[in-house]
Amino acid sequence: MEANGVLIMDSSPLGRAGESTRKIMFTVCLTLVPALAVSVWMFGWDAVRVLALTAVFTVGVEALIAKFSNTKIDYLDGSALLTGILLAMNVPSNAPWWMLLIGAIVAVVIGKQVFGGLGQNIFNPALVARVFLLISFPMQMTSWPLPGAFDGTTGATPLGILKTEGIGAIKTIGVGDLAMGHIGGSLGEISALALLIGSLYLFYKKYITWEIPVVFIGTVFVFTGAFYLINPAQYASPVFHIFTGGLFLGALYMATDMVTSPLSFKGKLLFGFGCGFFTALIRLFGSYPEGVSFAILFMNAFVPLLDRYFPDKKFGMVKNG
Amino acid sequence: MNVKEKLLKSFFVENPVTGLLLGLCPTLATTTSAENGLGMGLATTFVLVSSNVVISLLRNVIPNRVRIPAFIVVIATFVTIVDMGMQATLYDLHKTLGLFIPLIVVNCIILGRAEAFASKNNLWDSFLDGLFMGLGFTFSLFILGSVREILGTGSWLGMALVPGDWSTILVFVLAPGAFLSLGFILVGMNKIARVIEGGK
Numbered sequence: 001m002e003a004n005g006v007l008i009m010d011s012s013p014l015g016r017a018g019e020s021t022r023k024i025m026f027t028v029c030l031t032l033v034p035a036l037a038v039s040v041w042m043f044g045w046d047a048v049r050v051l052a053l054t055a056v057f058t059v060g061v062e063a064l065i066a067k068f069s070n071t072k073i074d075y076l077d078g079s080a081l082l083t084g085i086l087l088a089m090n091v092p093s094n095a096p097w098w099m100l101l102i103g104a105i106v107a108v109v110i111g112k113q114v115f116g117g118l119g120q121n122i123f124n125p126a127l128v129a130r131v132f133l134l135i136s137f138p139m140q141m142t143s144w145p146l147p148g149a150f151d152g153t154t155g156a157t158p159l160g161i162l163k164t165e166g167i168g169a170i171k172t173i174g175v176g177d178l179a180m181g182h183i184g185g186s187l188g189e190i191s192a193l194a195l196l197i198g199s200l201y202l203f204y205k206k207y208i209t210w211e212i213p214v215v216f217i218g219t220v221f222v223f224t225g226a227f228y229l230i231n232p233a234q235y236a237s238p239v240f241h242i243f244t245g246g247l248f249l250g251a252l253y254m255a256t257d258m259v260t261s262p263l264s265f266k267g268k269l270l271f272g273f274g275c276g277f278f279t280a281l282i283r284l285f286g287s288y289p290e291g292v293s294f295a296i297l298f299m300n301a302f303v304p305l306l307d308r309y310f311p312d313k314k315f316g317m318v319k320n321g
Numbered sequence: 322m323n324v325k326e327k328l329l330k331s332f333f334v335e336n337p338v339t340g341l342l343l344g345l346c347p348t349l350a351t352t353t354s355a356e357n358g359l360g361m362g363l364a365t366t367f368v369l370v371s372s373n374v375v376i377s378l379l380r381n382v383i384p385n386r387v388r389i390p391a392f393i394v395v396i397a398t399f400v401t402i403v404d405m406g407m408q409a410t411l412y413d414l415h416k417t418l419g420l421f422i423p424l425i426v427v428n429c430i431i432l433g434r435a436e437a438f439a440s441k442n443n444l445w446d447s448f449l450d451g452l453f454m455g456l457g458f459t460f461s462l463f464i465l466g467s468v469r470e471i472l473g474t475g476s477w478l479g480m481a482l483v484p485g486d487w488s489t490i491l492v493f494v495l496a497p498g499a500f501l502s503l504g505f506i507l508v509g510m511n512k513i514a515r516v517i518e519g520g521k
Contacts, residue, residue: 102490110501136492 219276358466366455
Protein backbone atom coordinates (compact mmCIF):
# COMPACT_ATOMS: atom_id res chain seq x y z
CA MET A 1 0.00 0.00 0.00
CA GLU A 2 1.49 3.29 -1.05
CA ALA A 3 1.23 6.24 1.30
CA ASN A 4 1.03 9.01 -1.32
CA GLY A 5 1.03 11.64 1.38
CA VAL A 6 -2.41 10.73 2.74
CA LEU A 7 -3.23 8.83 5.89
CA ILE A 8 -1.78 5.35 6.05
CA MET A 9 -4.62 2.95 6.68
CA ASP A 10 -2.80 -0.27 7.30
CA SER A 11 -1.87 -2.58 10.13
CA SER A 12 1.65 -2.34 11.54
CA PRO A 13 4.52 -2.41 10.71
CA LEU A 14 4.08 1.01 9.16
CA GLY A 15 7.73 1.98 8.89
CA ARG A 16 9.74 -0.22 6.60
CA ALA A 17 13.49 -0.60 6.52
CA GLY A 18 13.54 -1.70 2.91
CA GLU A 19 14.89 -5.13 3.84
CA SER A 20 13.94 -8.35 2.17
CA THR A 21 15.01 -11.96 2.49
CA ARG A 22 16.73 -11.66 -0.83
CA LYS A 23 18.69 -8.56 0.15
CA ILE A 24 19.76 -9.95 3.53
CA MET A 25 20.80 -13.31 2.11
CA PHE A 26 22.88 -11.85 -0.69
CA THR A 27 24.47 -9.35 1.71
CA VAL A 28 25.52 -12.20 4.00
CA CYS A 29 26.91 -14.04 0.98
CA LEU A 30 28.90 -10.95 -0.01
CA THR A 31 30.38 -10.54 3.46
CA LEU A 32 31.80 -14.03 3.13
CA VAL A 33 33.92 -12.88 0.18
CA PRO A 34 37.05 -12.00 2.23
CA ALA A 35 37.06 -15.45 3.82
CA LEU A 36 36.40 -17.07 0.45
CA ALA A 37 39.22 -15.06 -1.08
CA VAL A 38 41.61 -16.36 1.57
CA SER A 39 40.48 -19.91 0.97
CA VAL A 40 40.94 -19.56 -2.79
CA TRP A 41 44.37 -18.03 -2.21
CA MET A 42 45.29 -20.93 0.09
CA PHE A 43 43.74 -23.85 -1.76
CA GLY A 44 43.72 -22.59 -5.31
CA TRP A 45 41.25 -23.86 -7.91
CA ASP A 46 40.10 -26.67 -5.62
CA ALA A 47 38.38 -24.12 -3.42
CA VAL A 48 36.66 -22.57 -6.44
CA ARG A 49 35.55 -26.02 -7.60
CA VAL A 50 34.04 -26.90 -4.20
CA LEU A 51 32.31 -23.53 -3.92
CA ALA A 52 30.85 -23.64 -7.40
CA LEU A 53 29.67 -27.23 -7.06
CA THR A 54 27.95 -26.79 -3.68
CA ALA A 55 26.32 -23.54 -4.76
CA VAL A 56 24.98 -25.13 -7.96
CA PHE A 57 23.89 -28.28 -6.09
CA THR A 58 22.01 -26.52 -3.26
CA VAL A 59 20.23 -24.06 -5.53
CA GLY A 60 19.56 -26.87 -8.01
CA VAL A 61 18.05 -29.17 -5.38
CA GLU A 62 15.90 -26.33 -4.08
CA ALA A 63 14.78 -25.49 -7.62
CA LEU A 64 13.80 -29.14 -8.18
CA ILE A 65 11.77 -29.13 -4.96
CA ALA A 66 10.16 -25.85 -5.96
CA LYS A 67 9.14 -27.42 -9.27
CA PHE A 68 7.40 -30.38 -7.66
CA SER A 69 6.11 -28.66 -4.55
CA ASN A 70 2.56 -27.45 -4.02
CA THR A 71 3.78 -24.37 -2.19
CA LYS A 72 5.60 -21.51 -3.81
CA ILE A 73 9.33 -21.64 -3.13
CA ASP A 74 11.59 -18.81 -4.20
CA TYR A 75 14.73 -20.82 -4.85
CA LEU A 76 16.63 -17.74 -5.97
CA ASP A 77 16.09 -15.87 -2.70
CA GLY A 78 19.72 -16.48 -1.79
CA SER A 79 19.03 -18.72 1.20
CA ALA A 80 19.93 -21.86 -0.72
CA LEU A 81 22.99 -20.11 -2.12
CA LEU A 82 24.07 -19.10 1.39
CA THR A 83 23.54 -22.64 2.64
CA GLY A 84 25.67 -23.85 -0.26
CA ILE A 85 28.49 -21.42 0.50
CA LEU A 86 28.44 -22.23 4.20
CA LEU A 87 28.46 -25.94 3.40
CA ALA A 88 31.42 -25.42 1.05
CA MET A 89 33.24 -23.68 3.90
CA ASN A 90 32.71 -26.76 6.06
CA VAL A 91 34.24 -29.38 3.79
CA PRO A 92 37.82 -30.09 2.75
CA SER A 93 38.85 -28.56 -0.57
CA ASN A 94 39.48 -32.01 -2.08
CA ALA A 95 35.94 -33.23 -1.36
CA PRO A 96 34.63 -35.41 -4.21
CA TRP A 97 31.62 -34.13 -6.14
CA TRP A 98 29.24 -36.87 -4.98
CA MET A 99 29.94 -35.98 -1.36
CA LEU A 100 29.03 -32.37 -2.09
CA LEU A 101 25.86 -33.51 -3.87
CA ILE A 102 24.82 -35.66 -0.91
CA GLY A 103 25.61 -32.74 1.40
CA ALA A 104 23.49 -30.39 -0.69
CA ILE A 105 20.54 -32.81 -0.75
CA VAL A 106 20.76 -33.32 3.01
CA ALA A 107 21.03 -29.58 3.68
CA VAL A 108 18.11 -28.56 1.50
CA VAL A 109 15.79 -31.56 1.93
CA ILE A 110 16.41 -32.80 5.47
CA GLY A 111 17.77 -29.54 6.86
CA LYS A 112 15.17 -27.19 5.47
CA GLN A 113 12.35 -28.32 3.23
CA VAL A 114 10.95 -31.18 5.35
CA PHE A 115 10.23 -28.60 8.05
CA GLY A 116 8.36 -26.43 5.59
CA GLY A 117 11.06 -24.34 3.98
CA LEU A 118 12.92 -21.19 4.91
CA GLY A 119 11.94 -19.85 8.33
CA GLN A 120 10.50 -23.15 9.55
CA ASN A 121 13.68 -25.16 10.00
CA ILE A 122 14.80 -25.97 13.54
CA PHE A 123 18.42 -26.63 12.67
CA ASN A 124 20.89 -24.74 10.56
CA PRO A 125 20.73 -26.57 7.18
CA ALA A 126 24.45 -26.24 6.38
CA LEU A 127 25.37 -27.66 9.78
CA VAL A 128 22.94 -30.56 9.42
CA ALA A 129 24.70 -31.42 6.16
CA ARG A 130 28.15 -31.01 7.71
CA VAL A 131 27.39 -33.33 10.62
CA PHE A 132 25.72 -35.82 8.26
CA LEU A 133 28.84 -35.88 6.08
CA LEU A 134 31.16 -36.02 9.09
CA ILE A 135 29.38 -39.08 10.49
CA SER A 136 28.93 -40.74 7.11
CA PHE A 137 32.35 -40.16 5.58
CA PRO A 138 34.76 -39.81 8.51
CA MET A 139 37.77 -40.54 6.31
CA GLN A 140 37.12 -37.86 3.67
CA MET A 141 35.97 -35.33 6.26
CA THR A 142 39.04 -35.53 8.49
CA SER A 143 41.93 -35.49 6.02
CA TRP A 144 42.40 -31.89 5.06
CA PRO A 145 44.61 -30.57 2.26
CA LEU A 146 47.22 -28.26 3.72
CA PRO A 147 46.99 -24.67 2.44
CA GLY A 148 49.51 -23.82 -0.24
CA ALA A 149 50.34 -27.48 -0.72
CA PHE A 150 49.28 -27.98 -4.31
CA ASP A 151 50.78 -31.44 -4.55
CA GLY A 152 47.83 -32.91 -2.69
CA THR A 153 49.42 -33.28 0.73
CA THR A 154 46.78 -33.81 3.37
CA GLY A 155 46.88 -33.59 7.11
CA ALA A 156 44.76 -33.19 10.20
CA THR A 157 43.53 -29.87 11.53
CA PRO A 158 45.41 -28.34 14.48
CA LEU A 159 42.56 -29.49 16.73
CA GLY A 160 42.82 -32.99 15.28
CA ILE A 161 46.55 -33.04 15.92
CA LEU A 162 45.92 -31.81 19.46
CA LYS A 163 43.41 -34.60 20.02
CA THR A 164 45.52 -37.43 18.65
CA GLU A 165 49.10 -36.40 19.35
CA GLY A 166 48.77 -34.22 22.42
CA ILE A 167 49.85 -30.75 23.33
CA GLY A 168 53.48 -31.09 22.26
CA ALA A 169 52.63 -31.39 18.56
CA ILE A 170 50.97 -27.98 18.29
CA LYS A 171 53.72 -25.93 19.96
CA THR A 172 55.12 -24.88 16.59
CA ILE A 173 51.89 -23.29 15.37
CA GLY A 174 51.88 -19.56 16.05
CA VAL A 175 48.86 -17.36 16.64
CA GLY A 176 49.61 -15.43 13.46
CA ASP A 177 49.38 -18.62 11.42
CA LEU A 178 46.02 -19.42 12.96
CA ALA A 179 44.54 -15.97 12.40
CA MET A 180 45.81 -15.69 8.85
CA GLY A 181 44.99 -19.17 7.67
CA HIS A 182 48.31 -21.00 7.49
CA ILE A 183 46.79 -24.18 8.92
CA GLY A 184 45.12 -27.29 7.62
CA GLY A 185 41.36 -27.28 7.61
CA SER A 186 38.15 -26.78 5.72
CA LEU A 187 37.62 -23.81 3.42
CA GLY A 188 36.02 -21.73 6.14
CA GLU A 189 37.97 -22.63 9.21
CA ILE A 190 41.41 -21.55 8.07
CA SER A 191 41.13 -17.79 8.46
CA ALA A 192 39.47 -16.37 11.53
CA LEU A 193 40.53 -12.83 10.66
CA ALA A 194 38.90 -12.74 7.21
CA LEU A 195 35.63 -13.99 8.67
CA LEU A 196 35.74 -11.28 11.32
CA ILE A 197 36.36 -8.56 8.73
CA GLY A 198 33.45 -9.74 6.61
CA SER A 199 31.09 -9.98 9.53
CA LEU A 200 31.79 -6.39 10.65
CA TYR A 201 29.42 -5.21 7.91
CA LEU A 202 26.72 -7.55 9.24
CA PHE A 203 27.12 -5.99 12.69
CA TYR A 204 26.94 -2.54 11.13
CA LYS A 205 23.73 -3.45 9.27
CA LYS A 206 22.40 -5.08 12.47
CA TYR A 207 21.73 -8.36 10.58
CA ILE A 208 23.52 -10.03 13.45
CA THR A 209 23.89 -8.75 17.00
CA TRP A 210 26.92 -9.00 19.25
CA GLU A 211 25.42 -11.23 21.97
CA ILE A 212 25.73 -14.70 20.42
CA PRO A 213 29.20 -14.42 18.82
CA VAL A 214 30.77 -12.59 21.78
CA VAL A 215 29.29 -14.86 24.44
CA PHE A 216 30.01 -17.95 22.33
CA ILE A 217 33.67 -17.15 21.74
CA GLY A 218 34.05 -15.71 25.24
CA THR A 219 32.70 -18.86 26.86
CA VAL A 220 35.10 -21.02 24.88
CA PHE A 221 37.94 -18.68 25.86
CA VAL A 222 37.07 -18.72 29.58
CA PHE A 223 36.34 -22.44 29.74
CA THR A 224 39.47 -23.56 27.91
CA GLY A 225 41.47 -20.82 29.69
CA ALA A 226 40.50 -22.19 33.08
CA PHE A 227 41.86 -25.61 32.16
CA TYR A 228 44.97 -24.02 30.65
CA LEU A 229 45.66 -22.23 33.93
CA ILE A 230 45.17 -25.42 35.92
CA ASN A 231 47.47 -27.52 33.77
CA PRO A 232 49.25 -25.84 30.82
CA ALA A 233 51.18 -29.03 30.16
CA GLN A 234 48.06 -30.91 29.14
CA TYR A 235 45.62 -28.33 27.79
CA ALA A 236 46.12 -25.96 24.87
CA SER A 237 45.95 -22.22 25.42
CA PRO A 238 42.58 -20.45 25.03
CA VAL A 239 44.05 -18.32 22.22
CA PHE A 240 44.79 -21.51 20.29
CA HIS A 241 41.25 -22.70 20.91
CA ILE A 242 39.44 -19.59 19.72
CA PHE A 243 41.47 -19.25 16.51
CA THR A 244 41.28 -22.89 15.45
CA GLY A 245 38.50 -24.92 14.03
CA GLY A 246 35.20 -23.53 12.93
CA LEU A 247 34.69 -21.35 15.98
CA PHE A 248 34.68 -18.00 14.14
CA LEU A 249 32.69 -19.36 11.23
CA GLY A 250 30.24 -21.01 13.62
CA ALA A 251 29.93 -18.10 16.03
CA LEU A 252 29.62 -15.36 13.39
CA TYR A 253 27.68 -17.03 10.59
CA MET A 254 26.00 -20.20 11.84
CA ALA A 255 24.95 -19.60 15.43
CA THR A 256 23.57 -16.22 14.39
CA ASP A 257 21.29 -17.66 11.70
CA MET A 258 18.10 -15.61 12.05
CA VAL A 259 15.86 -18.64 11.78
CA THR A 260 17.59 -20.87 14.28
CA SER A 261 18.66 -18.48 17.02
CA PRO A 262 16.60 -17.00 19.89
CA LEU A 263 14.94 -13.59 19.61
CA SER A 264 15.39 -12.03 23.03
CA PHE A 265 18.50 -10.62 24.71
CA LYS A 266 18.52 -13.17 27.56
CA GLY A 267 17.78 -15.98 25.18
CA LYS A 268 20.73 -14.99 22.99
CA LEU A 269 23.07 -14.83 26.00
CA LEU A 270 22.04 -18.32 27.13
CA PHE A 271 22.22 -19.65 23.57
CA GLY A 272 25.74 -18.27 23.11
CA PHE A 273 26.81 -19.62 26.46
CA GLY A 274 25.44 -23.08 25.67
CA CYS A 275 27.19 -23.14 22.28
CA GLY A 276 30.50 -22.14 23.87
CA PHE A 277 30.15 -24.51 26.80
CA PHE A 278 29.42 -27.57 24.68
CA THR A 279 32.08 -26.64 22.11
CA ALA A 280 34.71 -26.49 24.85
CA LEU A 281 33.38 -29.63 26.50
CA ILE A 282 33.59 -31.63 23.27
CA ARG A 283 37.02 -30.23 22.37
CA LEU A 284 38.50 -30.93 25.79
CA PHE A 285 36.88 -34.23 26.69
CA GLY A 286 34.93 -35.53 23.68
CA SER A 287 36.03 -38.09 21.13
CA TYR A 288 35.71 -35.61 18.23
CA PRO A 289 38.43 -32.96 17.91
CA GLU A 290 35.95 -30.24 16.97
CA GLY A 291 32.64 -29.49 18.67
CA VAL A 292 31.35 -26.25 17.18
CA SER A 293 28.86 -27.83 14.80
CA PHE A 294 27.52 -30.30 17.36
CA ALA A 295 27.22 -27.55 19.98
CA ILE A 296 25.30 -25.23 17.65
CA LEU A 297 22.96 -27.98 16.46
CA PHE A 298 22.38 -29.03 20.07
CA MET A 299 21.53 -25.49 21.12
CA ASN A 300 19.35 -25.02 18.01
CA ALA A 301 17.06 -27.61 19.55
CA PHE A 302 16.63 -25.39 22.61
CA VAL A 303 15.71 -22.25 20.69
CA PRO A 304 11.92 -22.78 20.91
CA LEU A 305 12.26 -23.28 24.67
CA LEU A 306 14.48 -20.20 25.06
CA ASP A 307 12.01 -18.12 23.08
CA ARG A 308 9.23 -19.37 25.30
CA TYR A 309 10.90 -18.66 28.63
CA PHE A 310 12.48 -15.38 27.54
CA PRO A 311 9.95 -13.88 25.16
CA ASP A 312 10.95 -10.90 23.09
CA LYS A 313 9.75 -7.63 24.54
CA LYS A 314 6.74 -6.45 22.58
CA PHE A 315 6.47 -2.81 21.72
CA GLY A 316 3.69 -1.08 23.59
CA MET A 317 3.28 -3.70 26.30
CA VAL A 318 2.76 -2.40 29.83
CA LYS A 319 4.70 -3.92 32.69
CA ASN A 320 2.47 -6.23 34.75
CA GLY A 321 -0.25 -5.33 32.28
CA MET B 322 -14.11 -57.96 5.41
CA ASN B 323 -12.49 -60.73 3.47
CA VAL B 324 -9.07 -62.15 4.16
CA LYS B 325 -7.35 -60.55 1.18
CA GLU B 326 -8.61 -57.11 2.02
CA LYS B 327 -7.55 -57.54 5.65
CA LEU B 328 -4.09 -58.63 4.56
CA LEU B 329 -3.68 -55.59 2.34
CA LYS B 330 -4.90 -53.36 5.14
CA SER B 331 -2.51 -54.77 7.73
CA PHE B 332 0.41 -54.26 5.34
CA PHE B 333 -0.26 -50.67 4.40
CA VAL B 334 -3.09 -48.94 6.23
CA GLU B 335 -2.93 -50.50 9.69
CA ASN B 336 0.69 -51.55 9.51
CA PRO B 337 1.93 -51.67 13.12
CA VAL B 338 4.99 -49.55 12.35
CA THR B 339 3.98 -47.16 9.60
CA GLY B 340 0.27 -46.93 10.28
CA LEU B 341 -0.08 -47.30 14.05
CA LEU B 342 3.46 -46.23 14.99
CA LEU B 343 3.77 -49.05 17.53
CA GLY B 344 6.89 -50.95 18.52
CA LEU B 345 9.26 -48.27 17.26
CA CYS B 346 12.06 -49.18 19.66
CA PRO B 347 12.93 -52.58 18.15
CA THR B 348 12.09 -51.15 14.72
CA LEU B 349 14.76 -48.48 14.98
CA ALA B 350 17.30 -50.48 16.94
CA THR B 351 17.45 -53.80 15.10
CA THR B 352 17.12 -52.77 11.45
CA THR B 353 20.79 -52.22 10.67
CA SER B 354 20.45 -54.78 7.89
CA ALA B 355 17.65 -56.45 5.94
CA GLU B 356 18.46 -59.81 7.54
CA ASN B 357 18.27 -58.42 11.07
CA GLY B 358 14.98 -56.73 10.28
CA LEU B 359 13.56 -59.93 8.82
CA GLY B 360 14.73 -62.00 11.82
CA MET B 361 13.29 -59.59 14.34
CA GLY B 362 10.03 -59.36 12.40
CA LEU B 363 9.58 -63.14 12.15
CA ALA B 364 10.41 -63.66 15.84
CA THR B 365 7.80 -61.08 16.74
CA THR B 366 5.31 -62.63 14.32
CA PHE B 367 5.70 -66.03 16.00
CA VAL B 368 5.08 -64.53 19.43
CA LEU B 369 2.17 -62.46 18.14
CA VAL B 370 0.40 -65.41 16.49
CA SER B 371 0.96 -67.78 19.41
CA SER B 372 -0.06 -65.33 22.11
CA ASN B 373 -3.11 -64.22 20.12
CA VAL B 374 -4.24 -67.86 19.78
CA VAL B 375 -3.72 -68.70 23.45
CA ILE B 376 -5.27 -65.50 24.73
CA SER B 377 -8.24 -65.96 22.43
CA LEU B 378 -8.73 -69.49 23.83
CA LEU B 379 -8.46 -68.24 27.40
CA ARG B 380 -10.52 -65.09 26.87
CA ASN B 381 -13.49 -66.37 28.84
CA VAL B 382 -11.32 -67.80 31.62
CA ILE B 383 -9.11 -64.79 32.41
CA PRO B 384 -10.75 -62.47 34.97
CA ASN B 385 -11.10 -58.97 33.62
CA ARG B 386 -9.27 -57.30 36.51
CA VAL B 387 -6.03 -59.22 36.08
CA ARG B 388 -6.11 -59.54 32.31
CA ILE B 389 -2.96 -57.47 31.60
CA PRO B 390 -0.70 -59.54 33.92
CA ALA B 391 -2.23 -62.67 32.49
CA PHE B 392 -1.51 -61.52 28.91
CA ILE B 393 2.06 -60.67 29.87
CA VAL B 394 2.60 -64.14 31.35
CA VAL B 395 1.36 -65.75 28.12
CA ILE B 396 3.49 -63.43 25.95
CA ALA B 397 6.58 -63.89 28.12
CA THR B 398 6.25 -67.67 27.81
CA PHE B 399 6.37 -67.51 24.01
CA VAL B 400 9.18 -64.95 24.04
CA THR B 401 11.22 -67.31 26.19
CA ILE B 402 10.56 -70.10 23.70
CA VAL B 403 11.66 -67.87 20.77
CA ASP B 404 14.70 -66.69 22.71
CA MET B 405 15.88 -70.20 23.51
CA GLY B 406 14.92 -71.55 20.10
CA MET B 407 16.86 -68.87 18.27
CA GLN B 408 19.86 -69.34 20.51
CA ALA B 409 19.86 -73.02 19.62
CA THR B 410 19.30 -72.70 15.88
CA LEU B 411 20.22 -69.20 14.72
CA TYR B 412 23.04 -68.37 17.07
CA ASP B 413 24.61 -65.51 15.06
CA LEU B 414 21.33 -63.73 14.45
CA HIS B 415 20.43 -64.20 18.11
CA LYS B 416 23.72 -62.61 19.11
CA THR B 417 23.17 -59.62 16.78
CA LEU B 418 19.65 -58.96 17.97
CA GLY B 419 20.78 -59.48 21.56
CA LEU B 420 18.62 -57.84 24.18
CA PHE B 421 15.86 -57.04 21.74
CA ILE B 422 14.63 -60.65 21.66
CA PRO B 423 13.72 -60.74 25.38
CA LEU B 424 12.36 -57.22 24.96
CA ILE B 425 9.65 -58.54 22.59
CA VAL B 426 7.72 -59.11 25.83
CA VAL B 427 7.15 -55.41 26.24
CA ASN B 428 6.55 -54.71 22.53
CA CYS B 429 3.31 -52.75 22.56
CA ILE B 430 2.07 -54.32 19.31
CA ILE B 431 1.71 -57.70 21.00
CA LEU B 432 0.00 -56.47 24.14
CA GLY B 433 -2.03 -54.09 21.99
CA ARG B 434 -3.39 -56.90 19.76
CA ALA B 435 -4.03 -59.10 22.80
CA GLU B 436 -6.00 -56.39 24.54
CA ALA B 437 -7.75 -54.91 21.54
CA PHE B 438 -8.42 -58.02 19.45
CA ALA B 439 -7.60 -61.48 20.78
CA SER B 440 -9.40 -61.02 24.11
CA LYS B 441 -12.63 -60.18 22.25
CA ASN B 442 -12.58 -62.42 19.16
CA ASN B 443 -12.67 -66.08 18.30
CA LEU B 444 -9.72 -68.35 17.66
CA TRP B 445 -9.58 -68.14 13.85
CA ASP B 446 -9.92 -64.37 13.63
CA SER B 447 -7.32 -63.89 16.37
CA PHE B 448 -4.94 -66.22 14.57
CA LEU B 449 -5.34 -64.28 11.31
CA ASP B 450 -5.03 -60.95 13.10
CA GLY B 451 -1.79 -62.03 14.76
CA LEU B 452 -0.42 -63.41 11.50
CA PHE B 453 -1.28 -60.37 9.40
CA MET B 454 -0.11 -57.87 12.00
CA GLY B 455 3.12 -59.83 12.41
CA LEU B 456 3.68 -59.99 8.66
CA GLY B 457 2.97 -56.26 8.38
CA PHE B 458 5.53 -55.62 11.10
CA THR B 459 8.04 -57.90 9.37
CA PHE B 460 7.36 -56.13 6.07
CA SER B 461 8.15 -52.69 7.58
CA LEU B 462 11.27 -53.94 9.33
CA PHE B 463 12.45 -55.61 6.15
CA ILE B 464 11.96 -52.45 4.09
CA LEU B 465 13.65 -50.28 6.72
CA GLY B 466 16.48 -52.78 7.13
CA SER B 467 16.94 -52.97 3.35
CA VAL B 468 17.09 -49.19 2.93
CA ARG B 469 19.60 -48.85 5.76
CA GLU B 470 21.74 -51.77 4.61
CA ILE B 471 21.83 -50.65 0.97
CA LEU B 472 22.67 -47.02 1.79
CA GLY B 473 24.81 -47.68 4.84
CA THR B 474 26.91 -50.66 3.82
CA GLY B 475 26.27 -50.97 0.09
CA SER B 476 24.94 -54.50 0.31
CA TRP B 477 21.58 -56.25 0.47
CA LEU B 478 20.94 -59.42 2.47
CA GLY B 479 24.71 -59.74 2.73
CA MET B 480 25.31 -59.47 -1.05
CA ALA B 481 27.63 -56.61 -1.99
CA LEU B 482 25.99 -54.22 -4.44
CA VAL B 483 28.85 -51.76 -4.95
CA PRO B 484 32.61 -52.27 -5.31
CA GLY B 485 34.39 -52.61 -2.00
CA ASP B 486 36.36 -49.38 -2.27
CA TRP B 487 33.26 -47.20 -2.65
CA SER B 488 32.31 -45.00 0.25
CA THR B 489 28.92 -45.80 1.71
CA ILE B 490 26.77 -43.43 3.74
CA LEU B 491 27.72 -44.76 7.17
CA VAL B 492 25.17 -42.66 9.00
CA PHE B 493 22.39 -44.98 7.82
CA VAL B 494 23.59 -47.89 9.94
CA LEU B 495 23.81 -45.58 12.95
CA ALA B 496 20.94 -44.29 15.06
CA PRO B 497 20.31 -40.99 13.19
CA GLY B 498 20.01 -42.90 9.92
CA ALA B 499 17.32 -45.10 11.46
CA PHE B 500 15.18 -42.07 12.28
CA LEU B 501 15.78 -40.45 8.88
CA SER B 502 14.95 -43.62 6.93
CA LEU B 503 11.86 -44.31 9.03
CA GLY B 504 10.67 -40.76 8.39
CA PHE B 505 10.93 -41.09 4.64
CA ILE B 506 9.40 -44.59 4.66
CA LEU B 507 6.47 -43.19 6.69
CA VAL B 508 5.93 -40.57 4.00
CA GLY B 509 5.84 -43.23 1.27
CA MET B 510 3.65 -45.67 3.21
CA ASN B 511 1.16 -42.96 4.16
CA LYS B 512 0.92 -42.03 0.51
CA ILE B 513 0.21 -45.66 -0.42
CA ALA B 514 -2.29 -45.96 2.44
CA ARG B 515 -4.11 -42.87 1.21
CA VAL B 516 -4.33 -44.29 -2.29
CA ILE B 517 -5.72 -47.61 -0.98
CA GLU B 518 -8.23 -45.90 1.31
CA GLY B 519 -9.25 -43.46 -1.39
CA GLY B 520 -9.72 -46.32 -3.85
CA LYS B 521 -12.58 -47.78 -1.85
